[in-house]
Amino acid sequence: MNVPVWLIVPAAGQGRRMSADRPKQYLPLAGETILACTLARLHAALPEAKLVLCLDDDDAWFAPGQVPFTRWQRVAGGAERMDSVLNALRAMPANEHDVVLVHDVARPCVTPQDVRALASAAANNADGALLAMPVADTMKRATSDGSCARTEPREGLWHALTPQGFPYGRLRRALEKAQASGARVTDEASAVEALGGRPRLVSGRRDNLKVTHPDDLALATAILAAQDDRL
Ligand SMILES: Nc1ccn([C@@H]2O[C@H](COP(=O)(O)OP(=O)(O)OP(=O)(O)O)[C@@H](O)[C@H]2O)c(=O)n1
Numbered sequence: 478m479n480v481p482v483w484l485i486v487p488a489a490g491q492g493r494r495m496s497a498d499r500p501k502q503y504l505p506l507a508g509e510t511i512l513a514c515t516l517a518r519l520h521a522a523l524p525e526a527k528l529v530l531c532l533d534d535d536d537a538w539f540a541p542g543q544v545p546f547t548r549w550q551r552v553a554g555g556a557e558r559m560d561s562v563l564n565a566l567r568a569m570p571a572n573e574h575d576v577v578l579v580h581d582v583a584r585p586c587v588t589p590q591d592v593r594a595l596a597s598a599a600a601n602n603a604d605g606a607l608l609a610m611p612v613a614d615t616m617k618r619a620t621s622d623g624s625c626a627r628t629e630p631r632e633g634l635w636h637a638l639t640p641q642g643f644p645y646g647r648l649r650r651a652l653e654k655a656q657a658s659g660a661r662v663t664d665e666a667s668a669v670e671a672l673g674g675r676p677r678l679v680s681g682r683r684d685n686l687k688v689t690h691p692d693d694l695a696l697a698t699a700i701l702a703a704q705d706d707r708l
């Protein structure tokens with residue numbers, strides 16, 4: 478890749494659904510923390526990338542020793558994930574066409590192969606790209622009392638994963654506009670789509686789990702152990 482590549486890692490969440498004694502990115506996983514595992518995967522994929530790490534101002538758990546990148550900076554998190562990412566975009570000295578990949582700290586099982594595939598797709602698409610996974614189950618629409626209202630067609634439906642990657646200028650304008658309009662987008666692709674963009678779907682691995690609920694820790698542990706045999 479001959480354009481500079483940046484990595485933004487939003488890690489300023491509180492992990493409320495995890496209900497732990499600390500933000501979930503600092504919970505132990507495979508002998509490290511979740512944050513260290515995630516950064517290690519990204520570093521294995523793109524060791525020369527510049528990292529921008531979004532951390533809560535009151536974060537008492539972070540230790541710089543968990544960052545394997547040579548070039549990195551810390552920025553303050555915002556109220557929502559999109560605000561954290563926007564803080565990073567505003568703080569980093571990037572150029573219009575630099576490639577920016579955004580990856581949740583809460584996805585420690587991403588493989589270096591998937592990160593590199595996504596980086597390559599992002600570098601070759603003006604509207605960017607995201608890792609995603611086709612929906613494999615029958616989809617139900619629920620009634621308000623928890624019964625089935627109907628079965629929704631699954632054709633063309635994908636789960637959005639991270640990383641998601643875009644040219645710097647395109648992503649920044651999209652998120653600035655979303656924030657100014659009060660829209661609460663849960664991923665970067667949504668903001669680009671709102672401006673008429675069509676980010677490319679890059680088929681990613683099913684085991685790129687977002688650690689969200691307590692049960693996910695055991696799953697992530699098993700996934701990392703299984704992957705270690707094959708990476
Ligand atoms: N204000 C916020 C909120 C979330 N995130 C990050 O966005 C990613 C995806 O968010 P999620 O999984 O929802 O994490 P939390 O917000 O920590 O979890 P919860 O919603 O359960 O509190 C995580 O890497 C999280 O650290 C962030 O940087 N800034």
Ligand SMILES: C[C@](O)(CO)[C@H](O)COP(=O)(O)O
Pocket residue numbers: 558581636637638639663664665687
């Ligand atoms: C960006 C994301 O990981 C894509 O699946 C997701 O939208 C972020 O998680 P959240 O639970 O919606 O904050």
